[in-house]
Amino acid sequence: MPRQADHDLRRRQIAEAVWRLATRGGLEDVTLRQVATEAGVSARLLQYYFGTRDQLLLGALEILNAQAEQRARERLAMLGETPGLRAIVRGVLLELLPLDEERRNRHLVYAAYFVRFLVEPALAAVARDAPRALDQLVTDLISHARELGQARPDLDAPTEAALLVATAEGLQSSVLLGQRSAERAVALIDHQLDRVFIRSSGA
Amino acid sequence: MPRQADHDLRRRQIAEAVWRLATRGGLEDVTLRQVATEAGVSARLLQYYFGTRDQLLLGALEILNAQAEQRARERLAMLGETPGLRAIVRGVLLELLPLDEERRNRHLVYAAYFVRFLVEPALAAVARDAPRALDQLVTDLISHARELGQARPDLDAPTEAALLVATAEGLQSSVLLGQRSAERAVALIDHQLDRVFIRSSGA
DNA sequence: ATTTTTGTGGTGCGATCGCACCATAACAGG
DNA sequence: CCTGTTATGGTGCGATCGCACCACAAAAAT
Numbered sequence: 001m002p003r004q005a006d007h008d009l010r011r012r013q014i015a016e017a018v019w020r021l022a023t024r025g026g027l028e029d030v031t032l033r034q035v036a037t038e039a040g041v042s043a044r045l046l047q048y049y050f051g052t053r054d055q056l057l058l059g060a061l062e063i064l065n066a067q068a069e070q071r072a073r074e075r076l077a078m079l080g081e082t083p084g085l086r087a088i089v090r091g092v093l094l095e096l097l098p099l100d101e102e103r104r105n106r107h108l109v110y111a112a113y114f115v116r117f118l119v120e121p122a123l124a125a126v127a128r129d130a131p132r133a134l135d136q137l138v139t140d141l142i143s144h145a146r147e148l149g150q151a152r153p154d155l156d157a158p159t160e161a162a163l164l165v166a167t168a169e170g171l172q173s174s175v176l177l178g179q180r181s182a183e184r185a186v187a188l189i190d191h192q193l194d195r196v197f198i199r200s201s202g203a
Numbered sequence: 204m205p206r207q208a209d210h211d212l213r214r215r216q217i218a219e220a221v222w223r224l225a226t227r228g229g230l231e232d233v234t235l236r237q238v239a240t241e242a243g244v245s246a247r248l249l250q251y252y253f254g255t256r257d258q259l260l261l262g263a264l265e266i267l268n269a270q271a272e273q274r275a276r277e278r279l280a281m282l283g284e285t286p287g288l289r290a291i292v293r294g295v296l297l298e299l300l301p302l303d304e305e306r307r308n309r310h311l312v313y314a315a316y317f318v319r320f321l322v323e324p325a326l327a328a329v330a331r332d333a334p335r336a337l338d339q340l341v342t343d344l345i346s347h348a349r350e351l352g353q354a355r356p357d358l359d360a361p362t363e364a365a366l367l368v369a370t371a372e373g374l375q376s377s378v379l380l381g382q383r384s385a386e387r388a389v390a391l392i393d394h395q396l397d398r399v400f401i402r403s404s405g406a
Numbered sequence: 407a408t409t410t411t412t413g414t415g416g417t418g419c420g421a422t423c424g425c426a427c428c429a430t431a432a433c434a435g436g
Numbered sequence: 437c438c439t440g441t442t443a444t445g446g447t448g449c450g451a452t453c454g455c456a457c458c459a460c461a462a463a464a465a466t
Contacts (some may be wrong), residue, residue: 016377026318028231032424042445043425053424085378108321114314117380133380162383164311169376170369175319180365188366195398213413235454246455256454296435 011049012062014039018060022112058122063115063127066067068106072129077190085145086197089138089164093189097116098170098175099182107172135161151197161194167192204378214252215241222265225315226308233260238334260316261325274305281333289400292341292367296392299371301378302385307364310375333378334361345399354400363399370395 017039032053036043047076050056072095074176098104110127117127140159145151171185220242239246240322253259275298282290301307313330313405320330341364348354374388 023318024322026230028229031422033422044445047425048443069450088298091326108318111314111317114317114376115226115311118311127380128382130312131377131380135382158390159394162387163370163395166373166377166391167366167370168373172374173372173376174319174334174369177330177334179331179338184365188369189364191362236452247415250455251413288410386465 003005007049010045011059014041014046014049014056015063015183017063018056019105021045023108025185026112027057027116032131051197054120054122057113057116058126059181061109061123064106064109065092065130071095071102084148084197085141085148086193089145089197090189092134092138092141093193094186096165096172097182097185097189098172104176107176111173117142123153131165135165138164144196145197152195155196164189164192164196210252213248214262217244217249217252217259218263218266221259222267222308222312225309229315230260230319238400254386257323257325260319261329264312264316264326264329264402267309268333271309274298285401288344288351288353289396292344292348292400293392293396295337295341295344296367296371296396297370297389299375300385300388300392301366301375302389305381310379314379334368338368347402352401355398367392367395394395 014035017035018030021034021038032046033044036046044054050059076088076091079091098107111124111144116123139157142157142160143149146153169179171188174180174186175182217238220238221233224237224241233247235246239249249259279291279294282294285326301310316326319326342360345354345360345363349356371392374391375381377383378388379386
């Protein structure tokens with residue numbers, strides 16, 4: 001293969017330009033020329049790496065999802081050797097909040113894609129799976145915590161999981177819009193967690 | 204005034220076309236020509252009634268907000284003479300869920316505008332006030348309920364109000380994306396309400 | 407009935423869109 | 437040294453964009 005060039009790096013570089021443009025102005029500002037300028041490459045390159053505009057939007061979203069998953073794993077790993085289940089659930093939920101620039105931009109991009117998720121079948125598939133899995137994950141964590149005595153025994157795990165995730169997503173919107181501070185959102189999440197988990201030494 | 208023509212009706216008719224187009228395809232599908240075709244009028248009429256495209260988007264949003272407020276009042280009035288405070292809060296929260304076609308489309312339109320809310324100052328003002336007032340309203344209702352013995356005494360009204368509203372908004376997204384049924388969302392809201400209000404005869 | 411104001415519609419212009427086509431620089435293999 | 441595959445850039449075309457301009461129908465005012 002001649003002309004060494006890291007494909008993944010290039011694609012990521014272009015995808016980042018898509019994200020930046022989408023966070024301001026929404027998807028209608030994500031034109032091929034604008035993306036090319038923002039990424040510092042020629043418009044022809046976008047077609048080479050992604051193809052049509054729809055494929056570019058899809059590809060940029062997939063790369064964003066991959067980054068989100070990786071970052072979540074990294075941050076969960078930073079919780080230490082044996083974190084309490086409450087801390088794990090808390091970490092999962094905090095991924096949904098715009099607590100830093102990267103997460104803020106990520107959720108803004110999702111917001112820009114939102115309406116498209118309902119129409120475009122290819123995008124719908126990408127958006128449909130992740131939150132489903134999130135509910136299931138939190139449900140399992142709560143169930144496990146209950147077995148270990150870290151969660152209140154008299155609660156329905158799927159219900160509590162759905163409420164926790166929904167609360168985090170709702171707080172996400174209000175923080176993005178500047179209606180609430182990130183610190184306040186975290187405090188509210190903690191308050192909601194207190195209803196599920198038992199305050200103990202290990203957490 | 205010659206040529207009787209109901210301005211408000213015309214504006215509303217055009218605004219509805221904007222909503223329909225925004226719900227599918229997002230704001231980038233809301234072009235002057237498309238709106239004109241969808242509304243069954245000429246493109247020139249849009250300029251006459253709304254002016255530029257940005258003003259059209261702003262106007263359509265204001266009309267949507269007015270409709271939302273009116274519908275909320277209507278539905279709250281249907282609760283009867285002296286509804287319990289729990290029922291009132293429940294009614295307020297249910298306005299945030301896409302329980303019928305009108306509310307579904309309304310929240311889809313909001314989603315289409317979302318990113319713009321952060322950039323366009325004129326739109327930001329429209330989006331900033333409503334949710335703020337919502338939090339305050341629910342806070343007041345909970346405080347009042349506590350005085351009347353309809354809510355648990357050992358809770359912080361602003362915190363519970365914020366959690367309730369955030370939960371409803373989070374459920375809104377998941378229902379719109381088809382990840383959850385509307386009935387399930389209502390059940391979850393009720394579950395959350397049970398943590399704040401006391402099950403009594405009057406509700 | 408004529409005038410004037412107001413509502414309505416069609417056409418056109420400059421800019422930009424997505425995308426295809428063509429040219430060329432760079433590097434691996436012969 | 438070439439030769440060919442791969443990576444990269446520039447230009448152009450048809451369509452569509454927002455929006456301004458112009459023409460005319462209809463009703464109130466005189």
